Amino acid sequence: MTAPCERHIPGPGARAAARLGGRLPVLDTRRLQLRGPRIYDFDAYAGILCSDRAVHMGGPATRDAAWADFTNYTACWLLHGFGLWTIDASTTPSAGFALLGFEYEDPEPEMGIFLTPEVEGQGYAFEALEAVRSHAFDVLGWDSVVSYVAPENTRCIALMTRLGARRDAVAEAELTDQTHVYRHIKEAA
Template identity: 35%
Template sequence: MLDGPVLETERLRLRLPEERDLDGFVGLMSDEVAARHIGGVMEAPLVWRQLCTIIGHWAVRGYGFFSVEEKATGDWVGRVGPWAPHGWPQPEVGWSITRAHWGKGFGPEAAAATMDFAFDELGWDSVIHLIAPENDNSKAVARKLGSVDQGRTAEVPGFGIQAQVWGQSRADWAANRERIRR
């Protein structure tokens, strides 16, 4: 098992993914609506491979998607964090929240914590979010973070789709992070 950072917000704990998270990942990836923009519905064996890829990303890059847990219940909420697989246009902060937890503000809360991590701990100068053009929920999260549509698209390697590139600079985040926490 890898050792790594644990981020905490008022309501959430973000930690490295582990095999015990498989049921949560399977739940996310078996929900047609929640999985629509992150590769589509997958059977459990493929989800297990995806979980191993995310854990491997931590081993190779030293960062990656966190497993997000609700502190009050211990429920697995989703995966959120910095991500830069081979061929990505630049490092991004991405999020995928289980549908049972939509509308609670967990996406922006967890993403804000990982934006801090990306800028403060990883030293990134800017962050992007690759968002499918029809994914209004993710656009809303990006707006809450203060990210803006960069006016360009990029291919999502391995998925064969074009995504809108949203994002912001370190300087933008310095101003936006205080507004978000109010």
């Protein structure tokens, strides 16, 4: 079921939303474009969060919980100047999502990613996170960023290792669960 809040409502509000979205940073890689989320991206977002693909992110979620998550990360742009990007692959719009964002309990911003099943295994996660990490370091001026990873999420652990991130025992000690914290450090120039 599509809730009324998920539907595009043509008119001045939609045009204002498009103008705001057009001001968000777009990250272009060799095969991907990461752009601000639009309302019609939510179906792909919910498709991920409401499925078994979200098992390592506390899911599967209900559609309304997925909406709350989507709107939280979208609102991060207005509140913090960073947030959710929709990943468009050359043949697959809304192929997944990458983020620099906060959940309410997070002690610091997180860099994360989740993809639709159709594009998994093509190196998109690595390519997108390299772009997001560069944005965090080169545009936002951060020295580090963390990724929160469930201990049983071996694919994500392998990705974090490939990206050069290292587990941060001090940050893990601040959490109340067994989540692994992978820290990405800006290399000295």
